[in-house]
Amino acid sequence: MNVLTRLATAGFIFSIPVFLVTANVRFAAGDAWFYEQGFRRYDADQATGVSFPDLDRAAEDLIRYFEDDRSSLRTQVTIDGQETALFSEEETSHMRDVKGLMRAVFRLNEVSLAIILAYIGGAVLWTRERTPRQLAAYSLAGVGAGLAAIGAIGAFAVTGFDSAWTRFHEIAFSNDLWLLDPDTDHLIQMFPEPFWQDMTYLVGGLTVVEALAVVSLSVSYLVFGRARDGAPETARARSGAGD
Template sequence: MIQKRTTEPSKNSVHAPWIHAAGILTALWLMIVFLITAVEAVAYWTPGYYKMEYEKYQVLDDLPEMTMDDLLSVTDEMMAYLRGNREDLHVFTTMGGEYREFFNAREIAHMEDVRGLFLGGLWLRRIGLMFTLAFAALLYFWKRGRKDRSAYLARAVPGSLCAGTGVFFAACLALAAVISTDFSRYFVVFHHIFFDNDLWILDPDTDMLINIVPEAFFMDTALRIAIVFATFVTIFFGACLFLWLKGRKAAEKGGN
């Protein structure tokens, strides 16, 4: 007599789809954290970056008798304002032998909008970090006292993080490829998306801001941010992939 063989799931097997979904969502939040951190790293944590760019594009040639030290001092005040460490952008310096305010009313109004983007990005990073910590805490309490759950998490969590990272990074690569075809065009598109006014359209004859940060400066900065972000993502993805392969190998040895 031939007995029909049936395959039943092991009593010790664990399957929790919510972990995969939450892991992918966590990875997406972490990508935002990495992106904001990359922006901050280039804007605030790169010694000599602004001086290098100013010298590269000879911005002092377009400013009325201003020294590099004075320009860097103005830049420090501007970045402090964007980060929320200064209440206003009424910055005074010596230009053309006259002690005067560097930014005009239009520039100050535009930079107020830019400040909103900077501070909003910092809040997004905080939310991403809090979501990640909440996910980690939930997993910790979910697996307490269960070896089978720990083994499951060793595969499921790194795998879901890899999946989320891969999706986000692929989307970023596609976006970067599109933008690289015509940076000037998409530079304008960016401003139309994030600003509801035309204050960002500055006149080099009257506005100092457009002279110290020309479009080429933004291109250099965007490239640096992309490189730093790609480095963060590559390291993170590599670590998750290593842990996933390790967990999968352990599961195969254990017969799960």
């Protein structure tokens, strides 16, 4: 196994958990229904003074903002009969930072998928330097690494989500704009900490289910593929013995 092949295999293994996690983060961040349910579960209308229809439209605008080229999020809503900006300048600046983070997650999702497809297409289907059995084994390795990391993070989050959430912000952002006031800032009123805890569980749960699906397919191929691949060898051995 040459150096390039080793690097390609390592890239494939690493890309599996990265793809699964980033794909689910992207799904959750773009799911308007999840936002709407969170608004109703945590009474965002009462906390913000904004009606649910306006909050729902704000969620859709936020989802578009993550994907489009706008530099600032300028969402208008009606409060006490007056049309006004939903977010303050500080909140808008923080959302600019969040958009940068989300765009990085989206690109990481796309790059990891490209690596996975390129490895399968190049090493398995084109050059045949790797067999489908090896691909299944490497997939198990990638899932194992991902589940170990997710399990460690999940255990930390369950035992102390507050501190984990704070630590995440300290690492992800280079400023303190994320320190919002729940009494005045609509952003944190719309998305209180329990909302993010729910999203964390959603992303983690989806990732585990998908990882188990990969494990099931890989193990099934390793078990039943072995029996199928061994059949010709057994037949040839018997034929040789008869001769």
